[in-house]
Amino acid sequence: MARSITTLVLAALSVGLTFGGADAADKVRVVTTIPDLKSLTEAVGGDLADVESLTRGTQNFHEAEVRPSMMLKLRKADLLIENGVELDSWVDVAVNGANNPNIVRGARGRIEISRGIPLLEVPSTRVDRSMGDVHPLGNPHFSLDPGLAPIITQNILDGLVRIAPQHRAAFEKNRAAFLAKVDEQMARWTKAMEPMRGAKVVAYHPSFIYFVTRFGLTQVGTVEDRPGIPPSPQHLVNLIHQMREDRVKAILVEPWNDIKLATRVAEEAGAKALVMASAVGAVKGADNYLAAIDYNVTALVNALR
Ligand SMILES: [Zn+2]
The missing domain is CATH 3.40.50.1980 (Nitrogenase molybdenum iron protein domain)
Known part of the structure; x- marks a missing residue:
């Protein structure tokens, strides 16, 4: 009896060690x-x-x-x-x-x-970091x-x-x-994004290029002149013109971008500025990897359909 209890205790311990946290x-x-x-x-x-x-x-x-x-x-x-x-x-x-x-x-x-x-x-010519x-x-x-x-x-x-x-x-x-x-x-996201295939979007900073490309959307411009470089007035005029021509419906924005500027450009072009989950935790409801992607799919589907 004593022996079998010892065996049980040992077994429980080893299970605990192997499978416990x-x-x-x-x-x-x-x-x-x-x-x-x-x-x-x-x-x-x-x-x-x-x-x-x-x-x-x-x-x-x-x-x-x-x-x-x-x-x-x-x-x-x-x-x-x-x-x-x-x-x-x-x-x-x-x-x-x-x-x-x-x-x-x-x-x-x-x-x-x-x-x-x-x-x-990937730039085809050398980028001047200065x-x-x-x-x-x-x-x-x-x-x-x-x-x-x-x-x-x-x-x-x-x-x-x-x-x-x-x-x-x-x-x-x-x-x-x-x-x-x-x-x-992915099967669900692809199905939801299917009707948007070919739609053209603009990004404030090119943070979503992999995401939009994955789902068949095309980024036709950015609010920034080049990555990290604020827009010149002339760049904005050209961008608004191009957005109207391309019937762009959305500007994808990161939470820390100049939202006022993005909204103004979007309004002039007949589009919407969409604050996206540019990272896990960027916006409420995007607290993990799957939730962040889900948030972005939902935001795009609602804005573009
Ligand atoms: Zn960047």
Whole structure:
């Protein structure tokens, strides 16, 4: 009797150790530069990863300010996941201040998500950075294109496995389950967007080019003169003219853009200014990856139908 109780207790303990929540010490401590990558890392890491983001979705990532709080987060990180393509190159300054050799460029604990991403809007001529163009290597705003979720989560998986190879099977299982959910939603999103195929849109900053291209829409212009460069009056006159000609119905706006200006341009052109979920957490109701994409699909369907 005593023996069988011991066996039961041992069995319960081992079940607890194998299937129960991972204790804090065993979790991979991950820091991502942007919240979209946090949401995707949580999907792959499950309860085996503790994930923090250095920025919030309501921020313009191009202009993130390096703060001591960022360095504190980075100091304890096992893995740093960055977007790349110069969206978040400020993270190098934060890493310098964090004194954590695990996550310096080239270290095992450093992953760049743009690896393997087919970039759009790669300049054909050299961009003069002194002019202030913030997309010198191509467009870095790919994280909310659901069609790229397989590549992005593969890169995340590779990073997690490097740090915690013993959890490979769990990470792979989480990723497969998540991608199945993305596929399921994708079928619904594609159907909802189908009537809008071929519609022309304008963006304030080209943050949605991967998203609109994925669903068959065409971006015919931007409010900014070039990425990161405010519009000249002449540029706005030309843009309004072009929007009327192309029957553009929507200007896609990030929450921190000059909404008044976007609204004025939209009104003059007979269109609407649509504040979009430019990132996870950018607007209410976009608190995770799937919800953010869902928000954008719904906003576009309502504005363009
Ligand atoms: Zn940008």
